[in-house]
Amino acid sequence: MARRPTKRQRIEPRFEPDEPGSLDVRLSADDRAAKPSKAKPRRRKSPSSGKASPAKAKAKSNARRKRGSARKRRGGNGGSRIGRFFRKATYWSLVAGLWAFIGFVGLMGYYAAHLPPPSEWEVPKRPPNVKIVSQSGQLVANRGDTGGEAVRLEQLPAYLPEAVIAIEDRRFRSHFGIDPIGLARAVFVNLAQGRLVQGGSTLTQQLAKNLFLEPDRTLSRKMQEVVMALWLEQNFSKDQILEMYLNRVYLGAGAYGVDAAARRYFDKPARYVTLKEAATLAGLLKAPSRYAPTNSPDLAEDRARTVVLAMKDAGFISDRDAKDAIAASATVVAKSVGASNNYVADWVMDELPSFIGQIDKDVIVDTTIDMDMQRAAEEALKRKLAEQGGKLGVSQGAIVTLDRNGAVKALVGGRDYSKSQFNRAVNAHRQPGSAFKPFVYLAALENGLTPETIRVDEPVTIGKWSPKNYSRKHYGAVTLTQALSYSLNTVAAKLAYEVGPKRVVETARRLGISSPLQANPAIALGTSEVTPLEIAAAYVPLSNGGYGVVPHVIRQIRTVDGKVLYARNGDGPGRVVDPLIVGRMNRMMSETLQTGTGKKASLGERPAGGKTGTSQDFRDGWFIGYTNQLTTAVWLGNDDNSPTRRATGGSLPAEIWKETMLAEHRNVPVAALPGIVDEPVRVAEPGNAGPVPPGRIGEDQGRIVRPEPGRGPLNLLQRIFGG
Template structure:
């Protein structure tokens, strides 16, 4: 894509900067101060107010007459129809926000090589829109988002909502929502790092922690189960037990280490995903499971050059730090494969080895599936902007279906690769119960400095999105089979 006055003119108005009207020229001039914040897509009122200031300044400088100013103010700029549709504009807005931090003030036209694959972007948009078109009214679902990231941290597709032309708010990077059980992998990861294994056994039964009772979906309990089974079936009581064992602080540390950026509340209910996160950051935090334990910088921009070819920014080179040991990655991948094969995400399964986790917040306000292959990590969210409940939509339903549709198409013709890790389950009759320590909210956290590096791209920082007004914390995760 291109960036600059000419590029902005073609993007917003569908014509060359040589052909714009006075009102359109004023709007373009107004963008120079803050290209993203004053975008007519993101804030039409602010863009219009800024353009009127530009027109007044032109009159004061004698560049135009008072009559010309009045005429331009009463003739709003004509929008280019192609700009106001298409989910790729969510990506373009994010790139506009990131550019100043990468190359400083832009003095001329530049060319941006984005990491986003337009074919994948269209597939992602189609999968979200089709399901809402088919089931939205029946299930009270009005919005969805999808993010897909490769092992190097390059964002390959990002859809921020059902229709960019009606809402430019990017739910993928800006909407903080409760992830429900999609947060549980960080609980289990912390438990494995503290010495548990997928074969460790816990008693899945009703429990009470203070005034909190973490009920299972549907009130069903399974008695003695392995951790692998507990994660595949998304059993809330076991996740709560593990959080008490290792301590909420260890869970928070694990989540932040993997890529969660939002503030997290270190209490026991964190086991069920009560702290809000964005789809972009939750998806990025699953990437180390897919690439063998490394945390790459998440980026949308591969390279920036001038129109003459001079390189202003290049994301290539560098390395990503290891944030989780290979044996832990192997155990986590073994367990989360079970979610797709026998657990709550069976609708997501396809020909590639895949793993992931569903999530559903209380009363079906949010439904998630974040899953991955050795090729792509993709997160899907469905819900409503006002936080109203959907009609019994769980992560194993619409999100898993959208994920499946997108990933099948995205992997067409790509050679199959296995997930990292070689962990194998112990035969059931030889499992020895591990020693369960007393609850300790200040349990030591395993060291993450294991001195290994892997090639990856140092990338642009993830855009810091405005925080959505938080709903009161919910304390019961509602994830279950669909």
């Protein structure tokens, strides 16, 4: 028997071959604490398997490596936890996204429920534009809420809408009205920057906002914008949406739509803009006032460069096109908002409803305006007022020119439209002073007097009224030609008394004066107020041979498709003055420019007639004159009716009239004034001269009186500055 081991001595199992008589301590399955239920019987190793062979050890090692690799591919023990985390995160993200989508749809449904039914939705009409053009087709002005014409997409150069798409909504052609990618990018960029840097609205959303919604920045408005954008995408093509957008978007300076903006900044229609100009316009969309080339040229240039690079990045233009566009300049036209053609446009808009009623579509108005004459009149008024206005205490003025038929060729309603839009040429009622005297003399000639009739210039009292001459002097016996030429107030008052104030009023009415006139002796000195337009029109019969005219500026009104809505026909009331009287009046009126108060207005070899006018206390200064072709009236004064510093009609108004008429008559042939030219007549006392104390005619009633230019009893001061 084997010896019992001592205390603490460990009994190890032995695996050597059994020896006879030795104790067998090998363990079997029955020796385990818990017997497995379905354990396979372990194969007993042979005595020779105590050590594995090298081949088997290598195979086991390879198997272990493969099992480790498989565990790594499955994430291993540690990796399995990360994998489970990502699987759960993905799952819950999808769940959250689904619920967010459901909430978004529900929110849209909620706000959509507060909108009218889709069947009632309708794209509002674009506000109509009125395009006003000159007699030669040049643009005078655009009027309406937009400031430009509606243009079709195919009328524009391709790079203009492409510039807008490149910088505002590059996926416009592919999204469904909302751009999730662009929205996500905008959110990420704005969060990263900590401020609003990018917007997520598509062009369709912007159009929906412009068409249907108020500009307030609320969740309700934003959700309604989304609903409307989806509706637009369902009911209109991409090209239709883009066209509506380009015609309605605000681009600064009161310009709505690309055509209005192109005209405002570059003085050309949108269809003719260059690539650089198109990029400049597209750059305005971000902030019209900030990037307007008229306000900040450098910022506008930088923004246009950004747009060009965006177009290249989007594949709309080549590298070469981009380089050329960046190197090019977008020439901004310094178009003054104070240009006088705006007075013409305002007058046209006032007249338009009386011809075609309510304007509900784009129309083109053909006018009688000659743009060369318009510019000449404007330049003359502005320059002369700048030179002498301060010295003479004159702050405002107006000019109007008409042709033989009453067509307005030029109209300047004030010194600077941007500072005052009041149209003085059409709406200012001012005292004409001595410029009203031709109607008195015309009535006298029609009553039997002649240019050679003599009246005495001397103190006179009619009732309680005692008119005075400008010079405060009297010169005795003078012909009517001389009296008119030197603007003698006493003689004019006598003549008005002779023929009767009512007859003077009737004569003025017949020639075209429509303002209220007071039929009293003082009417001879122009105490009743008139407008520059109407008194100019009343002078036209002396220019055209005696035919009355209706002053007008509109020739034709038509739609953009060519349909004629109105066309002018007829020239006026017909003959209003006998040709013989016209000839005699022109003989007298031309003397004013040769020897009288209108010498500064002389046109040299070109025959012309005219009359100065100065109201009481020098509040108004006038010169109204004409040739065979044109009639022009010039008024100067102050809007508050304050006196000027002795600015008479024969001074600054005459100078402005001359400069304007010389410019307007360039390349116009010289022509004699109309009317029958008769021989000077013998002086005779009119039978109905009336008691005009102490007026009398010359003593030698049989002599021939011939007016001699440059001679007369009046002094030099009276000739130059009188009346």
